[in-house]
Amino acid sequence: MRVRAGQASDLVVLLAVWAGLVLLFGELSAGFLSSATLGSVANRIPALLLTATGMTLLMVSGGIDLSVGSVVGFCGAMVGVAMVDWHLGLAGAIGASILLGLALGGVNGLVSVKLRLPSFIVTLGMLEIARGLAFLATHSQTKYIGSAVEGIGTPIAGWIVSPAFVVALVVVGAGQALLSYSVLGRHLIAVGANIEAAAIAGIPVDRPRLWAHALLGGLTGLAAVFNCSRLGSADPNAGVGFELSVIAAVVVGGTSLLGGRGSVAKSFLGVLIVATLEAGLVQLGASEPVKRVVTGLVIVSAVLADSWRRRT
Numbered sequence: 239m240r241v242r243a244g245q246a247s248d249l250v251v252l253l254a255v256w257a258g259l260v261l262l263f264g265e266l267s268a269g270f271l272s273s274a275t276l277g278s279v280a281n282r283i284p285a286l287l288l289t290a291t292g293m294t295l296l297m298v299s300g301g302i303d304l305s306v307g308s309v310v311g312f313c314g315a316m317v318g319v320a321m322v323d324w325h326l327g328l329a330g331a332i333g334a335s336i337l338l339g340l341a342l343g344g345v346n347g348l349v350s351v352k353l354r355l356p357s358f359i360v361t362l363g364m365l366e367i368a369r370g371l372a373f374l375a376t377h378s379q380t381k382y383i384g385s386a387v388e389g390i391g392t393p394i395a396g397w398i399v400s401p402a403f404v405v406a407l408v409v410v411g412a413g414q415a416l417l418s419y420s421v422l423g424r425h426l427i428a429v430g431a432n433i434e435a436a437a438i439a440g441i442p443v444d445r446p447r448l449w450a451h452a453l454l455g456g457l458t459g460l461a462a463v464f465n466c467s468r469l470g471s472a473d474p475n476a477g478v479g480f481e482l483s484v485i486a487a488v489v490v491g492g493t494s495l496l497g498g499r500g501s502v503a504k505s506f507l508g509v510l511i512v513a514t515l516e517a518g519l520v521q522l523g524a525s526e527p528v529k530r531v532v533t534g535l536v537i538v539s540a541v542l543a544d545s546w547r548r549r550t
Contacts, residue, residue, distance in 0.1 A: 248492050252507035256514060263518030270521050277398030281391060282468065283513045284402035285310065285461035287506065289480070290487045291413040292454030294505045297488060298417065299450045300430040300497030301357040303346060306458050306484055308368035310477030313339050313462035315372040318381025318472025328386060336459040342368060343455015347448040357451075365481075372474040381472040391467035402464040409457065413502040422446055430497025479530075486533055487512045489540040496544075512536065 264271040289306050296303055313335040320331040342364065350360040391400050417423040425446040428436040437443050466472050491508030493500030515536070519529050 248501075248504060249507065252491065252504055252511065256507060256510050259511060259514045259518065263514070263521065267518065267521040270518060273398055275517065275521070277393060279513050279517045280398065280403050281393065281400045282517075283509055284391075284400070284406035285464045285468075286480075286483060286487060286509050286513065287403075287406035288409055288457045288461040288464070289454070289484045290491075290505045290509050291409055291502050292450075292457035293484050293488045294491070294493050294500050294502050295413065295417060295423075295426060296357075296447075296450040296454050297493050297495065298430045298497060298500040299426040299447050300433065301350065301447060301450060302485070302495070303343075303361045303451070303454055304358065304481050305342070305346065305361040305364035305368055306454070307477035307480035307482075308365045308372065309339060309342050309455065309458045310462045310465055310480055311474055312342070312368040312372040312375070313459040314466050314472045314476050315375040315381070315474050316472075317387070317463055317466045318383060319375055321383050321386060322381045322472075331387075332460070332463050335462050336456050339455040339457070339459020339462070340452055341455070343452045343458070344448070346455070347451030350451070351444050351447045369474075372476075376472065376474045378474060380474070382470070383466060383472060384470055387463070387467045388470045389467070390464060400467075402467060405460075406464075410502055410506050417500070417502055422449060426450060427498060430494075430499075432498070482533055482537070483512055483516075486537045486540070489537055489544065492544070494544050495541060 260271070269275060289310075293303065293306065316338050317331045317335050320326040320334050321328070326334070346357065346361050346364055349355060350357040390402050393400050394404075417426065425436070425441050428439070428441055429443050429446055433443050462476075465476055469476070487508040488500070488505045489495065489508070490511055491501065491505035493505060512533070515532065516529060519532060524532075
């Protein structure tokens with residue numbers, strides 16, 4: 239019961255932080271509390287929500303993936319090539335992007351888990367490989383897709399949110415259920431908390447980590463589709479720095495960088511906090527360097543908070 243009470247208190251704190259940011263920026267910027275601004279924030283975060291869900295599962299198991307930004311760029315490039323050059327329909331392009339993401343995540347998992355290499359190093363290499371492949375696939379040109387993909391990111395009639403946002407919420411719910419109630423979720427937590435003890439207990443320690451890498455890859459592939467729908471195009475430069483926003487959101491949500499503890503629901507609130515912070519800074523006219531400094535400070539603060547929680 240103490241764990242559940244702690245999780246509930248963390249959710250309350252995160253909700254209070256998010257509400258505080260909304261009220262702060264509402265005071266500093268006259269138009270921030272409008273439905274248009276809040277709807278814009280909601281419709282900008284589906285890709286971040288999907289990737290943060292997968293990243294939470296991976297980080298709970300003790301891993302991390304620095305390549306998600308480049309994978310978004312490469313999978314998005316695949317969407318553009320499939321729809322513009324190969325004349326596939328939207329469903330085919332979505333399937334191709336998810337499968338490509340699964341493959342890239344699977345490669346990350348196989349190399350890091352089976353060869354016992356740090357996922358930090360392996361995915362840093364994939365960051366460069368995927369970005370290079372994105373440029374090769376598109377010949378370094380943006381693929382303009384237009385209305386064939388934009389509907390996914392366009393608000394539903396009578397609503398302020400898009401189909402992409404609705405799908406992302408469903409994935410968040412499924413991710414939390416997987417982590418809390420499934421055998422895979424329990425294994426991810428056990429492996430992240432203490433891999434040696436998990437192995438002694440008979441848990442197949444490689445399998446859950448492989449699944450976590452692959453699931454993150456597949457969700458990143460779907461996130462690439464949502465990113466294309468928001469832009470109306472496939473840009474090989476898409477996703478540059480995206481991994482920082484994902485990791486910031488997950489860490490702000492309380493998932494430990496050392497593994498063994500995390501919550502998809504709290505990562506959802508972390509996404510809201512990071513997205514609201516970015517949107518508020520934009521409304522106040524903050525420059526890109528200032529936004530990067532703030533993001534970095536948020537990550538460091540969240541890591542310090544995690545370290546403090548572990549000591550208490």
